[in-house]
Amino acid sequence: MPATLEGQLVVAISSRALFDFEEENRLFESGDTHGYMQAQLHKLDQPAAPGVAFSLVKKLLAFNGDGQRRVEVVVLSRNDPVSGMRVFRSAAAHGLNLIERGVFTQGSDPFRYLRPLGAHLFLSANEADVRQALALKFPAARVATGSMQASNEHPDEVRIAFDGDAVLFDDEAERVYQHGGLQAFQAHEVENAALPLPPGPFQPFLAALHQLQQASQQGAAPLRIRTALVTARSAPAHERAIRTLMSWNIAVDEAMFLGGLPKGPFLREFEPDFFFDDQTGHVSNAAEHVPSGLVTYGISHEPVLAFSE
Structure with missing residues (x-):
């Protein structure tokens, strides 16, 4: 074969x-x-x-x-x-x-x-x-090639952290925030709390990790997977993110709704083997503490058009 x-x-x-x-x-x-x-x-x-x-x-x-x-x-x-x-x-x-x-x-x-x-x-x-x-x-x-190396404290776990919007989820909500600000973003997310967000570029990878975890539990694999959602969202916008994951029948082990706080110190405590985010600032801050990578997807990475009279 x-x-x-x-x-x-x-x-x-x-x-x-x-x-x-x-x-x-x-x-x-x-x-x-x-x-x-x-x-x-x-x-x-x-x-x-x-x-x-x-x-x-x-x-x-x-x-x-x-x-x-x-x-x-x-x-x-x-x-x-x-x-x-x-x-x-x-x-x-x-x-x-x-x-x-x-x-x-x-x-x-x-x-x-x-x-x-x-x-x-x-x-x-x-x-x-x-x-x-x-x-x-x-x-x-x-x-981010200058990232801090991963911790050795969790040899029996693969730890992976994800941002939400424009990483696990599509950048629909991020576009509302970019165009209308925080108040418009919060109102939009409350209004659509029961409507799952469209999948983002890393939803298939999260799903594949979920399948790997299930397959390994049926065998004798020596490791388990621990995932975290680390997002700038805060209440009340947290609910739509959670409901979206539920609609996919995928659970994360930890969720951090940081409301704009720097992510690096929180990731330092979680100690992931890798962190994915679409914002250059978040990746730069995280890279001081953990291995990190930039997901160049969504409105934050679209070219800015200049118009002349």
Whole structure:
């Protein structure tokens, strides 16, 4: 029978999201692609340090610990194939032997391979690739490469935190807020409290995590999943968010309705392996405490049109 990824949670990840290749990347960004390749080849036997999403990947792969393949991680990278050798060697050196597949495009757009992979998540340090992935309806985030590394305090749990509007939910309510302010937003959400919000770009990933949790409970997987909704919403706008999750038959373990308070200190206490948000300010604040990624989706990331007389 041909190989298949059907029934698995599939994570596509760039080499810079998985490993710390920032020093080498400066050569690549300068246009010295040959120097970049030579630097990677020179360090072939030197394992790269863990990157921002390393903890998330390592824990997700642990769901295969009982011999059942529930999670597949594929390196999807603008690296050249030669540099890809160091990626695989680094993965093996860090015990990520289950990373067996990779696509290396040598500078070409890699996001087009998300479709044949059936990816449930794409993590990259390249903003253009993330935007294209989101346009193709794949959950994607640009990792903040300067993020704090994940805590080691919860080895038996994968902890993931999500913003609400423009991440788990569509940006419908965010558009009301942007155009009419907080009072209009609150009135709109109270009026529509019983009407579920449309799904946002990360709803499919949350659903896939829910299925993974259910599948692992039937086997002997050594980890569990703990999720949190961390949102700037507050009462009375909280009710619509909760009812939306209920309509999806998906529960989160924790919900934080912060009413505009900085999210970083709360995320520091939750200690996620990764946090997803659509607001640059929230991601910058969170990255001081936890691994974070920017979801470049919705009204906050649409171009501002300038009109002249």
